[in-house]
Amino acid sequence: DEHGAKVGVMHGCGHDIHMSSFIGTAEQLITHKNKWKGTLMMVAQPAEEVGGGAKAMLNEGLFSKYAKPDHVIALHVSASVPAGKVTMKNEYTMASVDSVDINIKGKGGHGAYPHTTIDPVVIAARTVLALQTITSRELSPLEPSVITVGSIHGGSKHNVISDEVKLQLTLRSYNPDVRNAQIAAIKRITAGIAQSAGLDESDYPAVIVHEDESIPSTYNNPSQTNIVRSAIKNAIGDTNVLETQAVMAGEDFGLYGRTDENIPITLFWLGGVNQKQYARAIKNNETLPSLHSSKFAPDYKVALPTGIKAMSNAAVALFNTK
Structure with a gap:
């Protein structure tokens, strides 16, 4: 670590799911580029766990050295939602x-x-x-x-x-x-x-x-989030897109919506829990392993296709918004 101590390492928060969805979304948007028009900007952001990545990138001129986006969207895997489903909410979603x-x-x-x-x-x-x-x-x-x-x-x-x-x-x-x-x-x-x-x-x-x-709260722009929600429903089905409650966890993604440009942002949650494990936990009133738990193992075979479909279709919908 930063202090020179030898420590264990794990993908406890699902960042492997995030980056795999990121790559899959890029491939899908390029493969189907005849379906949208605009400039695609993919941001591979480091240091989310310590709230430093977005801040550092913005300080280095992310929105001035490169194209300033009209929309910013992100996903985060969830340890409390079954794989194959997506959840989101308008307005404040993280603290x-x-x-x-x-x-x-x-x-x-x-x-x-x-x-x-x-x-x-x-x-x-x-x-x-x-x-x-x-x-x-x-x-x-x-x-x-x-x-x-x-x-x-x-x-x-x-x-x-x-x-x-x-x-x-x-x-x-x-x-x-x-x-x-x-x-x-x-x-x-x-x-x-x-x-x-x-x-x-x-x-x-x-x-x-x-x-x-310090990082600010994450505020999902309501009008943009409504477009994202509708697009994801069209892609994976109405019953697989759920409303969620705000959480007190923090996410530096919110910084992208707090610049002088006031760019609208939307973050949605990608279900990661194996469906049978989720059903068993609900039936037996058991607590599921949380994010950062060594026992949290996302069902990537279901979560990844869902995340790629959701993000790709949300991006296309925003590209084609007049």
Whole structure:
């Protein structure tokens, strides 16, 4: 990995399905180029898992060095939809994602004399609980919001009160105003708890938002998505195209629709679960392996033809839209 550590590798999110569908779609569109007119632009984007690929490509001039597209479409394999089917929805379909660090300071000392210290572990515990009230008590219940503390590290020994505790958070939302409110509330709450613990302002927690890792929510343009939906239904059948709900996972594909050009985008989900496995799980109320699970194995023999048909026909429909 980037730190020099030896790690295992797997196609846990189905990117082999994505790239195989990508190549198959290109072949189909070129083979049947008499059915459409325009400029085909295929974007093989790296680093989706860390939200860096689309950002880097746009920063390098993707829409200025090459033809600026009128439409942008993408698929992502699904671990909760049976192979042979496609799902999608208009408007928000995936969430914005922010990585936030909170470095909580204190005044360390001996565990036997806590009254001579300001314990950052206790401050961190109060902070973790207080952060839960942002979604539950500060934001409208009609606005989706997730604030998860995924990592907490502090201290080194049983009887030592440390000087610092570090928290790592992930923030999720659809509405940009909610995202801004989350960050503002985190800064206010952490400062307030630090003040109540007796720390000087210079020792209030540092809240670090990793803007380089931030990605916006993915918003499916409704009029374009309706065209895509209709084209895919014509290709694979009405009963195989389903409506889905928005998810709190993030996808940097949404950046293509957030440039000054305001290009309409659509992302749809390609079913990847073996149909018998899906039916058995539903019957027995079992949980299917999720994306990123080592047990997620897409049924590529069914998923690939479906993905290629869906993407090819969606592209042709958009090329021929007046």
